[in-house]
Amino acid sequence: MYCPKCGHKHTEEANFCGGCGKAMHKSRNTKSIFAMILVLWIGGISYGYATDWSFRWPIETIASIQTEEDSQVEKKLKIKKAPTVANETKKQAKDKTELIQESLPSVFTIDTRDGSGSGFLYKAGGYIVTNAHVVAGYTDVVVRNSIGKDFAGTVIGISDRYDIALIKSEANKHVQPFVTETKETPIGTEVIALGSPKGLENTASIGYLTGLNRDMEMDFIYEKIYQIDAQIDHGSSGGPLLDATTGKVIGINSLLYKDNTVFGFSIPMHSMQKQVDDWINEPMSNKAVAALFNVYDDYVPESYQNSDDTSFDYEGYDDSEEEPDPEEYVDDTEVADEQVEYFIHDFRSQYE
Template sequence: MYCPKCGHKNTEDANFCGGCGKAIRAVRNTKPIFAMILALWIGGLSYGYATDWSFRWPTETIASVKTKFVSKDETELNIKKAPTVVNETKKQVKDKTELIKESLPSVFTIGTGDGSGSGFLYKAGGYIVTNAHVVAGYTDVTVKNSVGKDFNGTVIGISDRYDIALIKSEANKHVKPFVTEMKETPIGTEVIALGSPKGLENTASIGYLTGLNRDMEMDFIYEKIYQIDAQIDHGSSGGPLLDATTGKVIGINSLLYKDNTVFGFSIPMHSMQKQVDDWIDEPMSNKAVAALFNVYDDYVPESYQNSDDTSFDYEDYGGYDDSEEEDYNYEEEPETEEYGDDTEVADEKVEYFIHDFRNQYEAAIDHNDYDYIAPYIATGSSAENELIEFLNELSVKNEFYEFIDTSVTDVIYTNQSIEVYTYETVNFTKEDGTVQFLEKKKLYTVVNDEYGNYQIQQISNQ
């Protein structure tokens, strides 16, 4: 075939000239085909309208969602989300590790001539809670801390009805106490039991609160106690049971079920709090503590051994009478009924109260929870209003406070209140991450509530 334009010879099936590139075969007209397709589409549209077809895109139904395939992009997105869950789990484990690490310095092994148990710091000033059966019959005990150092301790409160006792250890009066949960803890809460089972100090076991309101009566009466599956054993008695989330003490580990360590029982701390506070306010004498349990017939309290009369006999004190106290050589702390009695003991009680408040106040800031300090503040007072307002403001800020020290510099008694002057140091971390060292001088106005307990009415700067 020759090109009509340039005369170049081409093959028979060529559409374009190999010489000039011009078309040498008529191009097929596609317009009739396009017109036919358009006519068919218009016809179908008209028929669909007449028969009430819907020409909308189909919507997703419940069934289609259930059977929907995941696209490649969605699959990759899900894979990227998985490490976040893993990281959160690691963070939770780290939090428990830190919680146990921070708690152990406030947990002790309590030793007597008859064996050992556990105890924990309940309030600043060296006040250690344990079980009555751990120290029954003894007034002088050994208190061993988490690093293995021994200190002297004196039992200043014990009950022959409920299985609780209180020890005072002067050497540990500046150790940070635990925060106590003041309400019943719900079943299913994750818990941590701390103590010295079988004498193995610094032992921590994790489990759950598996039962509530268990009542038992053996040597003591146990009412509405907690059932737990955290591992405890002989020697765990008196140790703290912690809420694994908040770190608060919720119970005193006390009983095993038929020597089976699969589960045990813990006395709710909130149910014993008033009794313990009463002992702090009015400690029992050595003689009263020793006479309550005539278990160790050959035991003579150390405080009696330096006296001329060492013929201590528990039978003689079965009917304990305060009028006979002057015949024996033991220490009895003086009591103060009036604010005007500016004694060393009264100053010490007020100082312990302020230190305890500051410890709880730091916990309130850390958890942004006013309940930590509510028992220390007079209801309806200016202190209550200011502290609630401060915590509300802090909840929306990224600021942190680390309390360093609080020193009571003076205590002044008036007819209406007690004025407590303090010098306080704090590390304050601002929202931009910078840390500022703060020194503050404050005045706490303290009053007594209807039960005679101290409460803060006003806090002001000096």
């Protein structure tokens, strides 16, 4: 190795020139420094490119990757969630449809010579609840089931204070009866009204319980009754009002109010349970049913007109009087029937 300054020859291990004293490893150090600078420069360019020339540790880049991943997950969740909501809505609608279909066999049309109403199976064995004004004037009625078959029915309980009555019939007596709600139903509950408005059997309408504790007095006393916007009409009287979620009977559809808007009223079933149960345990006799209203005085139901049964006695019916001839007896019965018809038509005109 030779000194670059004076050309003096040196060994490879010499640190300084023996001729001029110059340091012999300057070029080696320079190359090392240059190489280091080059590496740092290349590294800096790479770092700047990786950090989008912000020269900050790429936290944002990682976050953006995470955000993008989260976004993809959310999209997948949304894609899955939409059908879930749709399926849930479909399921609820199906449940409501099934609820109505399962309930109709326990709902009846109640026919008399003067009109019709509705009723529902309260207890197994053929115990059917309806309104008193539906069967007023009759001890014997016709009960029609959901498939149009007629059965005989007998009024075994009726009130002259509250608009409620109980019928015993063989109609669908083995069908599952309704479950009754035992407490007050809150306002805003979705409800289903079942019955035969205008004689249209197997009718269901959906609405909401829109008011509570409505009190009114007409021929009957209505205390703390429900106000509803489910559509009901003449013939719906006595039909059940169901909780659309539980399927329980919460009321007896009884009154219709019309004035610009249409809404109805339903007697809370929980307030009538004791009376109905009392009638089931101790049914009223035909005499007691017929004598409950003054209009029944001297009125003989059709089933007794041609009967030899003398045990059916009424208030005001004198068994000791001379038996009238057949023509006179028929005429008297017709007059009594007309009086009952006039009374019932006037009596029912204010009800739905």
